[in-house]
Amino acid sequence: MTAESDPGSKITESLRILRASEQDAQALWEWRNDALTRQMSVSEAQVDRQTHETWYRKLLANPDRYLYVGCLETNERIGMCRFDLDTNSGDAEVSINLNPACRGKRLSSPLLAAAMSRFQLERRTDLFAKIKRSNLASIRCFAANGFVLDDSDGELLRYRYHIARGDVLLDPPTSQTLAPAGTQSAERR
Numbered sequence: 429m430t431a432e433s434d435p436g437s438k439i440t441e442s443l444r445i446l447r448a449s450e451q452d453a454q455a456l457w458e459w460r461n462d463a464l465t466r467q468m469s470v471s472e473a474q475v476d477r478q479t480h481e482t483w484y485r486k487l488l489a490n491p492d493r494y495l496y497v498g499c500l501e502t503n504e505r506i507g508m509c510r511f512d513l514d515t516n517s518g519d520a521e522v523s524i525n526l527n528p529a530c531r532g533k534r535l536s537s538p539l540l541a542a543a544m545s546r547f548q549l550e551r552r553t554d555l556f557a558k559i560k561r562s563n564l565a566s567i568r569c570f571a572a573n574g575f576v577l578d579d580s581d582g583e584l585l586r587y588r589y590h591i592a593r594g595d596v597l598l599d600p601p602t603s604q605t606l607a608p609a610g611t612q613s614a615e616r617r
């Protein structure tokens with residue numbers, strides 16, 4: 429595949445990973461209620477705005493939850509990636525949701541790679557993801573980033589990424605991806 433036919437290879441340099449803020453609440457709510465997102469989620473129900481707001485505020489205040497948004501130079505948000513630390517095992521569960529307008533462009537794998545790099549700057553833990561068997565795009569995205577099938581439970585597959593302590597970062601962050609989110613939120617919008 430050439431760079432021309434693979435948008436994923438072209439956006440990697442301009443992709444910035446930012447900690448999510450209040451300003452992302454509306455977009456994330458809309459993406460959460462997208463039909464494919466619901467179909468591929470454990471809970472397929474619509475989420476009303478108030479429920480989302482309450483959940484979102486708690487999430488932002490929780491030190492064991494890391495929510496990132498991937499933005500292009502144009503400030504377009506291409507998707508989110510969330511890492512929820514399991515305080516018992518120390519591992520983090522990863523989930524990804526592409527902006528529905530950005531799907532099908534092979535952007536999921538670069539987004540996950542960049543978010544994993546960013547998260548590793550904060551916590552160096554093993555990662556896992558629960559993915560429905562039917563979610564072939566997600567399976568390909570996680571497999572491309574080094575996740576391997578670990579377990580299954582009915583329609584849910586569990587993929588794991590093992591990080592050997594002391595490994596080098598997957599993809600060393602640039603000065604852009606390292607800038608504190610608070611200093612970037614004004615300039616990205």
Ligand SMILES: CC(C)(COP(=O)(O)OP(=O)(O)OC[C@H]1O[C@@H](n2cnc3c(N)ncnc32)[C@H](O)[C@@H]1OP(=O)(O)O)[C@@H](O)C(=O)NCCC(=O)NCCS
Pocket residue numbers: 464465468469522523524525526527530531532533534535536537557558559563564565566568569572
């Ligand atoms: C899962 C998701 C992030 C993937 O992003 P996407 O934009 O749809 O997929 P991409 O264009 O990045 O493609 C990723 C890979 O899957 C393949 N793919 C895409 N759609 C596919 C489909 N319907 N069937 C099989 N493979 C598919 C692509 O060819 C690509 O593989 P390759 O790089 O080996 O060629 C996105 O569909 C999404 O947000 N879904 C809703 C939320 C969700 O399912 N999250 C995952 C739960 S953990």
